[in-house]
Amino acid sequence: MSSAASLGSMSTAARRARERAQRHQLIITAARELAETEGWEAVTTRRLAERVEYSQPVLYSHFGGKDGIVRAVALEGFTELTAALRRARESVQEHGPEDGTGRTLRAVGMAYWDFAARHPALYQAMFVLPTDLKFAHEETPQALRDAFGEFVAAFDPADPERLAMAEVSWASLHGLTTLGMSGRVPTATQTERIELLVTLLVGGG
Amino acid sequence: MSSAASLGSMSTAARRARERAQRHQLIITAARELAETEGWEAVTTRRLAERVEYSQPVLYSHFGGKDGIVRAVALEGFTELTAALRRARESVQEHGPEDGTGRTLRAVGMAYWDFAARHPALYQAMFVLPTDLKFAHEETPQALRDAFGEFVAAFDPADPERLAMAEVSWASLHGLTTLGMSGRVPTATQTERIELLVTLLVGGG
């Protein structure tokens, strides 16, 4: 406990921190790529260490364990999902305001499925693999709140059931997505199911 | 390849087959109980063998491997789920025919969530754990077809979109269920979400 003694060269410490951050991201990216190409069951600490050309214990110095790595990948996924949903929502909303036919929700829903279909392993890390990431909780990471916020933003702010509608839409899309990804409903007709779901949710007949 | 030679005593063979079937079920039940009390990650072939008081290889003589055991538990789950959904549906339909307010779907949806909440590990084996059980496939087990059939039966046979409606309702309920079970949406308000979903699906405003 030498307190603030031995601070060392500031720039040296900065460089080390930078290198460490780079390696941190390298591990996340390697785990994600390995999961996306061979599935999460192929992501072992040994194989991952070999990929990043460091020994196993290095992984444990960055993340608490394998769960921590999956968690980090999932968090990255939530940030990207939020960006994708926002892009879809804004691109629709700038072509005129919501007109009650669910144009916004349709665009967000399609973007949601598209995201999951393009990054199935990433989606699994976010929603399927066992994790301690909670949503409606005080210590929920901002990335998760933002993603949910995109669903909320697809509904009329004046709607008293706005939050509940966002929850139900999101969960329903999630159900369609997981069943589609695991091959339990045919993906060929997936967009039609999403169309139907959105139509029903926004009250169209 | 001694064809039908060495048949042995018929009754003896029958007793053996009976005992083997009992042990088969014993393994399934033990795996299910262990999963329900300690989670699927605690279900290992070693622990399971200890529970049923046989050695590990016995498990492999009954099921191809751990996946086969999970699959057997899942199949049992589909049979029970079908029974639960049918009970709910018939108990509603015998109190008068469908009137367009989604009484049937509401009962089926509630029974669905109730089933998952009561047997979370069983539900996971059926829908979350990696498995090769396909749904819309030629060799889909009857138990799975029957479960889906209960959703179909909740809609008007005259509706041309009947099958699509069943798919979407089922997937949406599945989404609410998984997010509820993993703590991603609060379970305290889960029935309200299901109410809202059903209302939206059947076209109520």
Place this chain on the structure above:
DNA sequence: ACAGTTGTTCTAGCGGCGCTAGCGAATGGC
């Protein structure tokens, strides 16, 4: 320039996993 201290990475190994080869003991047929 150098000795000491601090921090970081690696080698090696623990217990447990899914799974299987091959042995030994019952069991039923001649």
Place this chain on the structure above:
DNA sequence: GCCATTCGCTAGCGCCGCTAGAACAACTGT
């Protein structure tokens, strides 16, 4: 009573997540 077959067991393979402690490198003050 001997043989053939069936059946469950012991033992072990290669892998897993994870960690203790050695080996090394880097930075410090003199």
